[in-house]
Amino acid sequence: MDRLAALLANFHLAASVFHAGALCHDTRHPAEAGTGYVHILSRGTAYLALADGPARRFDAPLLVLLTAADAHRFGPDPQGAETLCGSFRFGAGTSGPIYRALPSLLVIPLDRLTGMSGLLEMMLAEMREERCGRQAALDRLSELLIIRLLRYLMDSGEVDSGLLAGMAHxxxxxxxxxxxxxxxxxxxxxxxxxxxxxxxxxxxxxxxxxxxxxxxxxxxxxxxxxxxxxxxxxxxxxxxxxxxxxxxxxxxxxxxxxxxxxxxxxxxxxxxxxxxxxxx
Missing domain, CATH: 1.10.10.60 (Homeodomain-like)
Known part of the structure; x- marks a missing residue:
């Protein structure tokens, strides 16, 4: 019983990495309906600010998932940070069932993603090594990351309502x-x-x-x-x-x-x- 097969076949996932490595200044991301973001903090300290709201500071390795159609800023503290950042979309944009089911903001410490440790290690290794095909590899791995996050959200109890909760029932x-x-x-x-x-x-x-x-x-x-x-x-x-x-x-x-x-x-x-x- 594959809970995601038909959804992923009908609402095609496209993901890409737009930053990989040392983050020396904040990045600004405009509101864009139907586009989600993933920010992985692997080393150092970073902050996240949604629209005009107060910034949240992160001091430990973690993953931030954002689907709220709000502008946001993500940046390092003065000492810098190592981050891997990407965006993703599903077919049908905001009306697609997968995108609508995702939480608007989720912050997950990397040590809680034990079932994804191998994938995360592979992504970070690609990020740190300037090898041929690096961008293409990171983009493909980021698509796999979103799929693994969907599994995690269905199986971990992180969401208690909506489609992902239904698929966990x-x-x-x-x-x-x-x-x-x-x-x-x-x-x-x-x-x-x-x-x-x-x-x-x-x-x-x-x-x-x-x-x-x-x-x-x-x-x-x-x-x-x-x-x-x-x-x-x-x-x-x-x-x-x-x-x-x-x-x-x-x-x-x-x-x-x-x-x-x-x-x-x-x-x-x-x-x-x-x-x-x-x-x-």
Whole structure:
């Protein structure tokens, strides 16, 4: 039972490292919807400031995960710091289920990431050695880092609500995986509860309490997020409708307009590509 397979296949992850090594001055990162950041402090002391808020000081090796659409600054103390910093995006931007499930700010000491120690050591070794292919290696490793962080968040109890909490639930995960794997299925509360091995009432209550929305609402948002990624990829609307569980392009367009205020084609033109603004 692979909890991430369909999500990662449908909402493609792209990650890259933009700083690796000694950090001698603060870096400023503007607000950018749909873009997340990871800052790893491996040596020295650094600080993090969100927008105009007070700075937080860090004196021990740690990892900072940020998905809040706020500008932030990350910098060293006067003695400097060694850091590895990167950014990442998932297909469908802020409307994608993985990105929406991530905490807006998470600070994790590196000694708590014991299951990722080998990967972190490999990344730091690449950072410290100026060898051919260094940037490409760091970019690929940063994608693996995000995937491993998703596993960590599902298994560690760091998040207690939302999709990642649902995927950590032994019964809800079965229904979520079924929806993710087979979005075109005519799912009902009864069939989803059967997938989870729960009664209808119990399933509806636990799902809403954990995920934060009813099963039907989650399924609708998931299907529309899939439709957006396909629109970006240039898939014709009539082909998208059947693949995301709608009987006709007009049925999909009606639901699309209800949730975005635009028709699918208007939305695609307005979004202007993967980094466009219309990611609601």
């Amino acid at each position: 032994p019964k809800l995960a079965k229904a979520l995986i079924a929806m993710h794997d087979r979005p075109a299925t005519n799912w009902s509360l009864t069939t989803l509860a059967t997938e989870a091995g729960m009664s209808r009432a119990r399933f509806a209550s636990v799902f809403h309490g954990t995920i934060g929305q009813p099963p039907a609402e989650y399924l609708t948002h998931y299907r529309l997020s899939l439709a957006k990624t396909m629109l970006w990829d240039g898939v014709p609307l009539d082909a998208i409708a059947g693949r995301v569980g709608y009987g006709s392009p007009s049925a999909l367009a009606k639901m699309f307009r209800r949730h975005t205020g635009l028709s699918p084609l208007q939305w695609r033109r307005h979004a202007g590509g993967r980094d466009g603004p219309a990611l609601a």
